[in-house]
Amino acid sequence: MSNSTKYWFKRRRYGYGWVPVTWQGWLTVAGFIGALLGAAYIVKDAPDDEITREVGLFFLIVAVAIFGLLGICKAKAPKAKWRWGKQETDNPDEDW
DSSP, rough: TTTTTTOSSEOSEEEEEEOSHHHHHHHHHHHHHHHHHHHHHHHHHHHHHHHHHHHHHHHHOOOHHHHHHHHHHEEEEEEEEEESSSTTTTTTTBBB
């Protein structure tokens, strides 16, 4: 990644994944949460014990939101790796 492009996410210090570190990263996470809340709003009035079009739409929205978030993280973050605590080899531009 070039020096002019800044990561929106950094690797987590514990575990596997990323942490948002810029306003663009936080906006991405807020959009993801908004999509999940919107999907939940769609199915709030769905009939009990019945698979309906609303439930299918809910799962479609959730799947698209998850894959969208992962795609953005993959494009705007360093490669994820398992970490457990701070290490001497940590890069401050990539690791939280």
